[in-house]
Amino acid sequence: MIENRFQGRFLGVLGGMGPLAGAFFMTRLVALTEAERDQQHMPAVLWNDPRIPDRLAACFGNGEDPLPWMQNGIDRLVGMGAGAIAIPCNTAHIWYERLAAATPVPVLHIVQSVLNALRRRGVDRGRIGLMGTSATLGLGLYQRALQAQGYECVVPSAEEIERYCTPCIALVKTNRIEQSLAPALECIRLLRDRGIDALVLGCTELPLALPEPQRLALGLPVVDSVDALAIDALSWYRSESA
Amino acid sequence: MIENRFQGRFLGVLGGMGPLAGAFFMTRLVALTEAERDQQHMPAVLWNDPRIPDRLAACFGNGEDPLPWMQNGIDRLVGMGAGAIAIPCNTAHIWYERLAAATPVPVLHIVQSVLNALRRRGVDRGRIGLMGTSATLGLGLYQRALQAQGYECVVPSAEEIERYCTPCIALVKTNRIEQSLAPALECIRLLRDRGIDALVLGCTELPLALPEPQRLALGLPVVDSVDALAIDALSWYRSESA
Numbered sequence: 001m002i003e004n005r006f007q008g009r010f011l012g013v014l015g016g017m018g019p020l021a022g023a024f025f026m027t028r029l030v031a032l033t034e035a036e037r038d039q040q041h042m043p044a045v046l047w048n049d050p051r052i053p054d055r056l057a058a059c060f061g062n063g064e065d066p067l068p069w070m071q072n073g074i075d076r077l078v079g080m081g082a083g084a085i086a087i088p089c090n091t092a093h094i095w096y097e098r099l100a101a102a103t104p105v106p107v108l109h110i111v112q113s114v115l116n117a118l119r120r121r122g123v124d125r126g127r128i129g130l131m132g133t134s135a136t137l138g139l140g141l142y143q144r145a146l147q148a149q150g151y152e153c154v155v156p157s158a159e160e161i162e163r164y165c166t167p168c169i170a171l172v173k174t175n176r177i178e179q180s181l182a183p184a185l186e187c188i189r190l191l192r193d194r195g196i197d198a199l200v201l202g203c204t205e206l207p208l209a210l211p212e213p214q215r216l217a218l219g220l221p222v223v224d225s226v227d228a229l230a231i232d233a234l235s236w237y238r239s240e241s242a
Numbered sequence: 243m244i245e246n247r248f249q250g251r252f253l254g255v256l257g258g259m260g261p262l263a264g265a266f267f268m269t270r271l272v273a274l275t276e277a278e279r280d281q282q283h284m285p286a287v288l289w290n291d292p293r294i295p296d297r298l299a300a301c302f303g304n305g306e307d308p309l310p311w312m313q314n315g316i317d318r319l320v321g322m323g324a325g326a327i328a329i330p331c332n333t334a335h336i337w338y339e340r341l342a343a344a345t346p347v348p349v350l351h352i353v354q355s356v357l358n359a360l361r362r363r364g365v366d367r368g369r370i371g372l373m374g375t376s377a378t379l380g381l382g383l384y385q386r387a388l389q390a391q392g393y394e395c396v397v398p399s400a401e402e403i404e405r406y407c408t409p410c411i412a413l414v415k416t417n418r419i420e421q422s423l424a425p426a427l428e429c430i431r432l433l434r435d436r437g438i439d440a441l442v443l444g445c446t447e448l449p450l451a452l453p454e455p456q457r458l459a460l461g462l463p464v465v466d467s468v469d470a471l472a473i474d475a476l477s478w479y480r481s482e483s484a
Contacts, residue, residue: 023268041292050283
């Protein structure tokens, strides 16, 4: 029995995909909160489970299904009392509908959070450059949502994804973050050559590859899926606490 | 009932003291692991509960007791199946004996981790400069452990702690990390003037104030209590997995 005073809303975070993105998301929840003392921050629990089978291998048909593993994490978070779930992994959202249907609390959708962030940046139309994994982009996760809202999508070709996005993400995942900037900038260069009004970092490793100073230097609105999801999670907490 | 394949060892992390230190600890667990893919990392769960009452206010006699809140977090982590507990907050270790006695799995001790790290750095004697909160240093948490191993401790005076350590930690806790470097360097300067062979960052906010390049520039062994605890947590996992 949990004592009454220890009850209270908290966010459940299904992480581990990869584990650095999960941990980094937790730091962003804190950094994006204005607070003068610890007690003003949102309580949050991170289930950082890197054992979840590879999402790309599953998407392309030859890997173990990650869905039961993701649901296990969500179930444990809900079992602890999480009032909403955030999943700081874009590719995982390929399974979003099934996860949300099996979860008794709200599951935030990272693509919806990116749409919200684009609008906050004043980008409510135009050509949006997308970066992400071969699965996220290949299965049109962002393209469907953005096109439904009237945006045009500028997406690297399958070959360009393999040449720039995939190694960039892999370098972050293997703790070689400084080396990940170069392929990210190469990809951005080719998207800009095709004309874009804003850029979406549609993989939670990518914001680590492109730090704030390099992002500002682009002179282009950049929407970071980690921060977009964190902002929506904090909004959930404030609205539920009110 | 949790399916068998979802069982397996994981680290439970009692965070929230402060929440950035808890999240940062999770990033360090990942950064300190050599891995070529997500699945090679240690599963870990972070209970990041910033509602835990202020540790300093409790130590100095006028604040709510944080112990039941800390035990609640540990109990929930153990309830999820955590195989060991890490607490990335030095001040919280004032309550270590009571927490460990009430917990059926190992609870790592951050001061022991710092001792282990000093020895790994080849510092097995000499004068150790200490930085930390007024409670950690005032109650002699490090001094007792280090002196028992034959080290001498060089500790800022109560007034110096209030002038340098306290604002440094407060700046990290309020997301003004860039401003936190100056008071950290001031404190280090006065410790060095008294002659030290190594420096211990005995508060989990301090490693955020003093980034790697500034640390290297000191030309002095610096032991970071966040990394020390992370290394011991990873050792626990490897030894238990073997």
